[in-house]
Structures are given as C-alpha cells and as structure tokens.
Amino acid sequence: MRTVLLLPFATQSLNRVSSLILSLWAWQGVRPGEPPLDVGSIPWLGHALEFGKDAASFLTRMKEKHGDIFTVLVGGRYVTVLLDPHSYDTVVWEPRTKLDFHAYAVFLMERIFDLQLPHYSPSDEKAKMKPTLLHKDLQALTEAMYTNLRTVLLGDATEAGGGWHEMGLLDFSYNFLLRAGYLTLYGVEALPRTRESWAQDRTHSADVFHTFRQLDLLLPKLARGSLSVGDKDRVCRVKGHLWKLLSPARLAARAHRSKWLESYLLYLEEIGVPEDMQARALVLQLWATQGNMGPAAFWLLLFLLKNPEALAAVRGELEQLLSRTEQTVSQMTTLPQKLLDSMPVLDSVLSESLRLTAAPFITREVMVDLAMPMADGREFSLRRGDRLLLFPFLSPQKDPEIYTDPEVFKYNRFLNSDGSEKKDFYKDGKRLKHYSMPWGAGHNQCLGKAYAISSIKQFVFLVLLHFDLELINPDAEIPEFDLSRYGFGLMQPEHDVPVRYRVRP
C-alpha cells in the first residue's frame, strides 16, 4: 500500500506548493505498469470532495486528462477507475479471491445499518438466496406482486374517492412499488384476504414506506459520515421504528411470506444471529431489495409523460395485447409471464430510461497484486488493498460514439425495425458485449433483476390501464440529477415532479 503523505497545509496560498509536492510524490509513488495516478491537491482527502459532489463530472474530467484508466486518491483510498466498456468483462468475471464485491458491502452494512453478523459468509448467503428469486419462486413473487400492487394502487385510489388527486411523481412511484414489494417479500396481514386485512395491509405498508423514506433521504450523509446532530437523532428514531416494524416477532405473524424471507431468516438463525440483529438485517434487506425499483419506475413514467409519441406506442402495445386475451383487465388476477414477455416497446422504454438514469458504482476490492489486461492489448498492474471502480453510466451508457444524442430519450432505441430487441451497439468498430449495465454484470450481476423488471412492468401496466396520469406543469424541464446520491440521481422531495391522477372512469 502506498503511504499517504499528510501535509499540514492550512492556507489557500500554499495549495499550489502542496499540489506540486504531491504531484512529485505521486509520480514517485507509481510503479511501472500502473495506471496514471492523480492525488489531487488536498492531502489525504485527494479528490473526495469533487467525487462526492458530482462523480460523473469529476470522472469525465479525469478521463479527458488521463484516458480510460487512472487511479485517484479519494479520502485516503486509492481507487483505480476503468472506463473502457470493452474491458469490463474481464473485471466482472474475475474470481472473488482477486476482485471482491462483498468487502465494501460489509463495510456499508456496519456503517449505515449498524449490523454485525459474526459468522457471516456472503457466498453462503448468496447460495441460499439466489434460488428464491428464480424459476417457480420468481413466478410466485411476480403473482404476489401483481395482487399487492392492485391492493395499494387501486385500494388507495378507491378510498380517496373519485376525481383528481395530486402528488409528486417520485413519491407516487416509490410509495406504491415499495409498499407492494414489502408486502410481497415480507408477507401480508392475513389469508384469505378480508376487507379489514386489506385495509390493514395498506396502512401498515404506508407506515413502513414513510419511515423507510426518512432514513433513505439521510443515507448519503450517513454513508459519508456527515450527519448533523439533529440528523443523528432523526436517524436513531427512524431506525428504532423500522427495527420494531420489521422485528422477527412481528413478521412471524404475517401470512403468505415469500420463500426469500423464509430462507433469509433460516440463514440468520443458522449463523446464530440474535433477534435484535435480525431486525437490523431485515431493514438492510428492505433497502437493498426495494431502494431502486420505485426510482427506476419514476424515471420511466416521467420520460413517458414528457414524450407523447412514446406514451402512445406503449399504450398501443398494451391495448393490442389485451385485445388478444379473453379477460378484461379488471378480471385479471395475475399477468402471465408470457404476456409480460411480449412487450418489446415497454422493454425498450425501460432499457432507455435505465440507460439514461441508472448510475451504479461497480466497485471491487483488489485482494492481491494483479495484472489487468485491457481489451486493446495493454496491461495494467493493480495493487492489493486498492479499490477498482467501473462507472458504466459514462461509458457505455452516455457515450456519444455508442449512442447518437446520448442525452436524448428515444423510446425505440432498443428496438430493431422488425420490432425485435436491438442488441448490437459498437465502439471503436467493435461490437460491445456490455452496452448498458444498470444491473451490473458477471458474478455479481443483480440477483433480483428478473423480479425487478416484472414488477416495474406490472406497475406501469396497472398505472396506464387504470389511471389517467398527467404532469401538472407539462412544459417544465426534466429535473436535474442530484449526483451526490448513489444510484439514480434522485432529486430531493421538494423538487419532485407534480402530477395529477384519477382512476379512469
């Protein structure tokens, strides 16, 4: 590990000198074969402030300066950034013994969710949980999700009465998807459902959502360790309430719990996790499984509302599908997978909105000194203890060489002229294996991808068929990304996009 030079410079006037010394030191610190190193001008912190403020702009600037691989100092850590999409495949398929996905997740687990699992093995956990999100368990989740989406969406609307209702579009999408997702994974009040249990599901899931959202809004500060005293009190209160809501004792009374929950609780018991820690683990899982679907659905609906041609194409596709089934939409208690798989226009809209908005950091801990081959034949040395970061949001997702007008939403970008899915995209004249990576790729690709896609599609299906949904200010610009937030560049609630909706007469 390189030693970090701590220089006690306090004044602005010495910054240039410090930068010069650091550059010299940085130059001395690079071994042959390593990527260019940029330690910035602030000792130890390096580029932490710029990175935290707007990672995309910072990394674009670094790419212009150093090319598609470089190492930056960020808060005492050396992070090698790789931005060549042709070279991603090697990284995502490296074994855990060389590039590890979970070390950072464990760190976040402790820092954000106060969770310590002494005999925790990420690979054992993954082996147990993966099957619960596939095949017939996936089908059961998809069916339960449809019922629960109807419970919260249509139930709330019926209770609120006819006529138009107003709310923020992010709040609308996040609220309904998280509540339905929670009921699907963590179980419902009672089976068979009664009018009372149905109402209870809606009230309880709303409590879970509103409490979760308060924590969610403070997560960026919590991860950076920059909470004010008042924020710290809020976080404490909110976490305490969530731990109670998701305590194993409370969950024990719930009906129709998913295989996913049963398997997870069993795993926690097997490794001897006490009940209070189990509740914390269940809060972490609520965030990990539900934190992205609502935001993804928000952007999708927003792009549809801003692009009437796209909205008409999706509506047309859904109406055509329905005309081929024998049931009316209100008679449908599930959406068969075959139907969900026959929506190429909606698939293209989802891919395009994820291309424009999904900005995950794909990070790996470098476990051993490593030679990393690039697709163009170059090879770079990585040092044990450093971190490797891929940021597909910049390339391939926003790369003008791959996508013409990369900032523009084109609903049919992922459609061929014959209506099939378009999968051929090129850079440097070579076809790309990874042309968009909202779900990651390789060994650690999102386990919930299929469930998330079917949930978002079912949500959009129900919203478009049961509701009239309109922007209150149709001419307002699409809101700016808040890139200080990991993931989906979400804005603060006060900048949410106001919409009005009503149940279709």
Ligand code: HEM
């Ligand atoms: C729109 C929704 C979602 C998006 C965009 C998303 C995206 C991602 C990404 C980018 C990764 C990390 C890949 C990496 O670093 O290589 C990931 C991992 C993961 N996701 Fe998702 N995710 C979503 C929903 C879900 C849901 C609903 C579940 C579960 C029900 C889930 C379970 C997981 C798990 C377990 C991992 C870790 C995989 C591992 O340990 O190797 N995700 N997801």
